[in-house]
Amino acid sequence: MTTPVQSANTAVAPEMAAASYSYPSPLAEFWASFRANRGASAALVFMAFMVIAALFAPWLAPHDPIEQHRDILLLSPAWTAQGQWSFLLGTDELGRDILSRLMHGARVSMTIGLVSVVLSLLPGIVLGLVSAFYPKAVGTAIMRAMDIMMALPSLLLAVAIVAVLGPGLTNTMIAIAVVSLPSYVRLTRASAMSELGRDYVIAARLAGAGKLRLMFNTVLPNCMAPVIVQATLGFSSAILDAAALGFLGLGAQPPLPEWGTMLASARDYIESAWWVVTMPGITILFNVVALNLMGDGLRDALDPKLKKLA
């Protein structure tokens, strides 16, 4: 009675066993999830545009960023009555083309963002892992030092550091890196500690993994998702901080076309020539918003708990 069914089953079984399963690659999964977030996708396109503008600024920019056209000071943007199409966004108080300065400024801001994030990310991860693995004396010492740094207002601390090291682009990056260090340390430590109690860490120790291997090979890859998100958001706050320091005259020094410095020098013309202030301001705003949107998209794509909820 049941014979036909059974034989059918046994005929199917070896075929199933021989079938091969292909799993979606983690990258493809991440990309599909990131693309589903429209805000993040738009931000990615905008940032790609900014990166291209920054990378190829010397070739794309219509003018030299520090060349002064003394005959056309404070020329208004091209779409206004007095505008000229060769100076799309107008010129500043020294007759320099604002568009060209913004494009070259993108290079400076991207560099500041990238360098200061890397400078605080790497020591932050190492310090965070060490404090999670040695929670007693070393961990406590590190965390209390971080608490002290967090107790000071970050901009004030950055100003103090720049005041000690002297103004300039390199010192700005160092100051921003130091100021944003505690958030990476705390984040890495928190996620490493929650991973440390998992069975796979015990299994790795059982298999004879040493402390270094446990830290960097076993635990760290599982803590990376929140750290990556924090780094993206840190990128935008680095740009903001650099602009703030530049505005205070402590960051990049003129004639280097840095967005914050541009804002600062345009302060006097805020009532007579609105575009000199508005253009760098809008650029900073758009960049920071785009980076934050990207950070949100990354978080949704990397954190399985938030996936498919929206």
Place this chain on the structure above:
Amino acid sequence: MSLLEIKNLSVEFGSQDNPFRAVQDVNLSINRGEIVGIVGESGSGKSVTMLALMGLIEAPGRVTADQLVFDGQDLMTMSPAAKRHLVGKDVAMIFQDALTSLNPAYTVGFQLMETLRLHMGLSKSEAQKRALELLELVEIPAAKSRLSAYPHQLSGGMSQRVMIAMAIACNPKLLIADEPTTALDVTVQAQIMDLLVSLQKSQDMALILITHDLAVIAEVAHRVAVMYAGEIVETSPVPEIFYRPHHPYTQALLASIPEHSKGAERLATLPGVVPGQYDRPIGCLLSPRCPYANEKCRNEHPKLTQTHGSFVRCFTPLDEAGRPIV
């Protein structure tokens, strides 16, 4: 000579002046190719004993032992580096929850190959070949494509098979399985147990099976140690313990199997709970719960003594009819 010899192993947690003894004076010896079961209720010290053996108890836990010898090598005096190498290669362990025992950040193949390359010194291609062999050995279908799977893409039974493959990767002499089937459903449980036992035979490993499933013990183990509140209360060869339990706790444990209470209105239980840090009895640890306890049981701590073929920690071990010998 036995493969593993544990003498008077104790593990303490908590402060120096008010310690909690999670494991107290455990003696256990395992022969090559032997299957030994360790049973006992939750909190009786089964897992802590094994973790202590592997050197995985961290401060504030303290491990003391008179002797801890594995395969002729003294684990107490060995350098940490040598111990790490020995433990990773010759002793392996499987955990209860396979889904969390695999590192979620790496593929199955990578995790298998990492162990092989570090402990066996295999090249990348050799390790890959061996990893594939191992997955086939633990009967994972479509083994080749599973090498590139991440742990979250596998089912519970499949993860446990991968864990077993990783455990036997370096041909260990001793495999410790800490409740290997508790998190799995019944049909998969049987498959995994069959697999473990057949691998134990073909690889000639000793197997320590920690479980609270007495049916599993009855089926596969050669010898069983019953633990209660951190102590071994009885060790016995396997058929013997099911027909003639000598310790009242073993008797109660066997009676609590639901099948033994068929037709009865209530399941058989032992009243009370395992003593904690603050209500530890002076005498026999079971005395507050034991139906046969007398004055001596309450005031003196019994030692493990030989009764027939078994070792029992009781002043009034039970006879063949399950009554205390006075």
